[in-house]
Each structure stands twice: as structure tokens, then as C-alpha cells.
Amino acid sequence: MEIYLDNAATTKPYIDTVTAYHSKDGWYNPSAAYKGAEAVFSEIKKIRQTLAQSLGARDGACVFTSGGTEANNMAVLSGWRKGGHYVTSTIEHPSVYVMFKHLEQQGAQVDYVTPRGFHIEPEDVAALVREETALVSIMHVNNETGALNDIKNIRREVRAKNSNTLFHADGVQALLKTPIDIYDLGVDYYTVSAHKIHGLKGTGALLALNGRTIKPVLLGGSQESVLRAGTENTLGIQAFGEALRRGFADTATLAHVEALRSALIFGLGKIEGAVVNIPHAFVPHILSVSFEGIRAEVLVRLLGDQGIYIGTGAACSRGKVSRVILECGIKRSLADGTVRISMSDNNTADDIQICLEALEKAVRQLRRFSHRG
Ligand SMILES: Cc1ncc(COP(=O)(O)O)c(C=O)c1O
Numbered sequence: 305m306e307i308y309l310d311n312a313a314t315t316k317p318y319i320d321t322v323t324a325y326h327s328k329d330g331w332y333n334p335s336a337a338y339k340g341a342e343a344v345f346s347e348i349k350k351i352r353q354t355l356a357q358s359l360g361a362r363d364g365a366c367v368f369t370s371g372g373t374e375a376n377n378m379a380v381l382s383g384w385r386k387g388g389h390y391v392t393s394t395i396e397h398p399s400v401y402v403m404f405k406h407l408e409q410q411g412a413q414v415d416y417v418t419p420r421g422f423h424i425e426p427e428d429v430a431a432l433v434r435e436e437t438a439l440v441s442i443m444h445v446n447n448e449t450g451a452l453n454d455i456k457n458i459r460r461e462v463r464a465k466n467s468n469t470l471f472h473a474d475g476v477q478a479l480l481k482t483p484i485d486i487y488d489l490g491v492d493y494y495t496v497s498a499h500k501i502h503g504l505k506g507t508g509a510l511l512a513l514n515g516r517t518i519k520p521v522l523l524g525g526s527q528e529s530v531l532r533a534g535t536e537n538t539l540g541i542q543a544f545g546e547a548l549r550r551g552f553a554d555t556a557t558l559a560h561v562e563a564l565r566s567a568l569i570f571g572l573g574k575i576e577g578a579v580v581n582i583p584h585a586f587v588p589h590i591l592s593v594s595f596e597g598i599r600a601e602v603l604v605r606l607l608g609d610q611g612i613y614i615g616t617g618a619a620c621s622r623g624k625v626s627r628v629i630l631e632c633g634i635k636r637s638l639a640d641g642t643v644r645i646s647m648s649d650n651n652t653a654d655d656i657q658i659c660l661e662a663l664e665k666a667v668r669q670l671r672r673f674s675h676r677g
Contacts, residue, residue, distance in 0.1 A: 308654045312447055312477060312590050312613040312646035315502045321558035322504065322543050330542050333535055335527060344538055355509055358548050359475075360485040364513040367531045368541050370495030372476040372523065373399035375510035376441075378474040378532075380404065380492040382512070382519045383439025390414045391432045391462075393424045394631045400441050400474055401627075417442075420450035421584035422632050424479075424517065426437075426555060430461035437469045445477035448617045448628045448644055450590030451583035452482060459490040464630045469590040476500055476508075480551040481558070481587040492516040498544035501551055501590050501653065502648070507540030519601030556650040562588040564656050571660035575667055579638055581629075590646045592617075592629070598670050603643060606666040612659050 308316065332338075333343035348510030352366045369375045376399040383390075383406065392404050394416045404414045415432040417424055424442050433440065442464050445452050455473050462469055472493035478484060481494045486494055492514050497509035512518045551557065565588045572578045572593050579590040595603065600616040607614055617626035631638045647660065 305611045305658075306507075307612045307651075307658055309645045309647060309655065309659055310650065311648040312450075312500070313615050314499045314505060315648050316650065317499070317504050317543060318546055318602070320500050322539055334538060335520040335525070335535070344658045345508060346539070347538060347545075349540050351541055351548075351603050355496070355544050356511070358484075359511065361498075361511060361513065364511055365516075365518055365529070366509055366511045367518055367528050368536060368544075369508045369510060369532060370506050370537070371499070371508040372397070372474070372495050373508075375495040375497070376400045376472075376474055376476075378510050378521050379495060380407070380439065380441060381502055381521060381590045382473060382493065382510075382517065383441075383470045384412070384519075385438050387436065388412065388438030388665060389434060389603060390437040391417065393417045393419065393429075395419050395424070395439065395444055395446055395628045396443050397447055397476070404441075414567055419632055420451070422446065422449045422581065423585070424453050424458065426454060426457040426461040428459050429563065430465045433448050433462050433465040433469055435466065437438070437653050439472060441472040441474070443474040443477075443592075444484075444494075445475070445587050445667075447477045447590070448585075448626060449581055449583055449592045449632060450477075450586045450588075450646075452478070452585040452587055454585065455489045455491065463490070469629070477587065477590065479553070480548075481589055486511070486513060493518075493545060498540065499545045503547040506539045507537055507544045509544075510595060519553070520635055525635060543594045548666075551649075554649075558588060560649060561651070563590055564651055564653065567653060567656045568645060568660070571656065572663075574661075575664050579670075580631070581642070583632065589648065590644060592642060592644050594604065594629075594634060595641040595643070595667055596638055597674060598641040598667060600641050600643050602670060603641070603663075603666055606670070607659070607662050611664055614659070614660050615646065617642060617644055 332341040470492045473491045478495045494511045499505040522533045577596040579594045
């Protein structure tokens with residue numbers, strides 16, 4: 305038995321599509337001058353349009369990257385200017401947060417907004433914006449709690465304070481998990497990643513709207529309109545296109561995942577000492593839950609040994625208590641026992657019931673053990 309409930313870390317790829325593209329010469333170098341290569345080049349162009357459409361964009365630039373991390377780094381650097389000031393939040397993914405910490409070391413001035421509960425509030429962001437603020441970067445959906453930030457209003461308040469300030473949103477956990485109209489959000493830069501929607505790892509994109517420029521991070525060849533040097537990840541991009549097409553505007557899938565989430569919340573409510581961390585606005589596929597007096601890694605391992613895979617907060621901060629969870633005001637003893645259960649359209653109601661039973665048993669066992677100790 306294998307029940308995979310760590311879909312915010314990564315999703316199972318549609319491997320059949322990769323094999324299909326591979327067998328029809330989708331691996332040619334798109335910069336080459338023969339027919340098959342030109343076909344790959346135009347396929348990539350089409351996928352760029354598919355991605356833009358899935359976000360409601362009609363124009364703007366879209367650069368394929370090695371994932372969400374590179375796209376986030378690129379967005380921050382695109383908004384960077386000498387002497388500029390930046391605003392971000394303390395609950396951003398490390399690919400934004402650590403990038404700003406790095407720029408701070410280089411002399412940039414950065415202010416960090418803290419959340420109220422699980423969310424970043426528009427007025428708190430606007431309060432930090434000043435005349436020299438070059439860029440604000442606030443994530444659309446938090447990867448540890450599933451909290452959906454009100455980007456539209458945050459953007460509006462930022463613009464009211466300074467109409468020259470650029471705005472970036474990390475949409476890695478939002479893509480296909482909530483309806484997105486990128487013009488309505490009003491952002492200048494938006495980040496997405498393929499492996500969170502059944503694409504392959506190592507593929508993402510940065511979109512730039514309103515005529516904003518993307519500053520290349522990788523220099524060399526003239527691929528991606530000279531915005532990102534390096535031979536394109538053709539298979540990754542093609543698999544991204546297919547993942548977008550399969551998941552396009554699929555409200556039935558969202559309703560299915562939402563029903564799983566409700567069943568999960570209901571079941572967790574019956575486990576003694578479980579505190580479900582519920583944001584007031586959320587995406588359905590991520591649920592954070594804390595267990596008092598229990599270490600998250602031990603719980604995750606116990607379930608893993610039974611073939612049930614859940615996560616401890618962010619996949620990339622293994623072993624450490626989560627900065628994000630602490631910033632959301634969860635006390636240390638609960639933060640230590642916080643796990644993330646994240647679903648996809650592949651999961652069933654049975655998966656949730658089996659996971660709940662295993663959690664209940666494991667929590668009871670760990671409590672008994674700690675009382676004895
Ligand atoms: C919110 C968020 N931003 C960025 C990333 C980084 O994306 P990638 O793994 O494609 O580099 C992740 C991945 O965990 C994420 O959840």
C-alpha cells in the first residue's frame with residue numbers, strides 16, 4: 305500500500321506524456337535549423353501561450369526556468385535597483401526570503417511584513433512602502449499552511465502608496481489550485497512551477513506583465529529571447545504544457561479535493577490534542593495540523609513506515625522547526641508537532657480515512673511512549 309499525501313512537496317508526474325513526446329522527437333534542440341527542431345521550437349511557443357491562458361494573460365513575457373526557485377530569484381533581481389528598498393514577508397518560500405536576506409547583506413534595504421494569523425494584510429504591506437520602494441514580493445499561496453493571500457488588495461494598497469513600486473507574487477502553490485486572473489491580481493511578475501501540478505521537476509516559469517522587463521540571471525546563448533541562456537528543457541516544458549492542459553479550469557477536481565479536505569478536518573477533530581491550522585482563505589490541497597507534545601519528524605516517519613506519506617512543513621527545511629509556522633503565531637510546543645497533509649486529484653476518500661486511522665494510532669502510541677519516558 306502507498307498513500308501519497310505530500311503533494312505540496314511534489315506531485316506524481318504524468319510520465320506517459322513525457323514518453324510520448326520523447327518518441328516523437330520532442331528532445332531535439334529547439335535552436336537547431338532542421339525541421340524537427342523547428343517543430344519543438346514552435347511547440348514551446350504554444351506552451352507559453354497555454355501557460356499565459358491558464359493565468360488569464362493575453363500579453364507579456366514568459367520565460368521558462370529551472371523551476372519556481374529560479375523564477376523567484378529572477379523576479380527579485382528584476383525588480384532590484386541600486387539604492388532601492390524592498391518589502392516582502394516573513395512567511396515567503398526560501399527562494400524569495402533567502403534571496404532578500406542575501407541582498408540585505410549586499411546593502412539593500414528590506415522590510416519584512418509579519419502575518420496576522422496565517423495571512424499577510426494589505427495595510428501592513430502598504431505601511432512599509434515608501435518613495436524608494438522598488439519591489440514588493442508577497443506569495444499568493446503559502447506552501448505550509450495553504451493560506452491564500454489577497455494579492456489583489458495588497459497590490460491595490462501598494463499602488464495607492466507608490467505607483468512606481470513593482471509587485472511580484474509567488475504563485476507556485478496557486479497554479480491550478482485556485483482560479484487565477486493575473487490582470488485582476490494586478491501583479492507585474494508571477495512565478496509558477498511544473499512539478500506541483502504533475503509536471504516534471506526542474507521546470508518553471510516567470511511571467512512579466514505590464515511591459516515589465518525580466519533581467520537575465522543566466523548569461524550565455526540567446527535562448528528564451530536572451531532572457532535565459534541555456535538549452536531549453538524541452539521535455540520538461542512539454543510535460544508542463546500537458547499538465548496545464550489536463551488540469552485546465554477543472555472545477556470538479558477542486559471540488560473533489562475540497563471534499564477530501566473537509567473529511568480530513570472532521571477526522572482530525574476527533575484526535576486528542578490535534579489543532580488544525582485553518583486559514584480564513586485557503587487552497588483546498590494543503591492542510592496543516594499540529595499535535596501537542598509530538599515531534600513531527602517522528603510522526604511522519606511512523607506513517608511513512610506504513611506507506612502513508614505526509615510532510616513536515618516545507619519539504620526543503622528538513623529537521624528544523626518551521627520559520628513560517630512560528631511566524632504564524634503557533635506556539636513552539638505545537639510548531640514542533642506540525643505536519644502538512646497535501647492532496648491531489650489522485651487521492652481518494654479511502655486514502656483520507658486510512659491516513660486518519662494511522663495518525664490516530666501513531667499519536668496515541670507516541671503519547672503513551674512519552675508519558676512512560
Ligand atoms: C511557494 C513555493 N515557492 C517556490 C517553490 C520552489 O519551486 P521549485 O521546487 O520548482 O524550485 C516552492 C516549492 O516547494 C513553493 O512551494
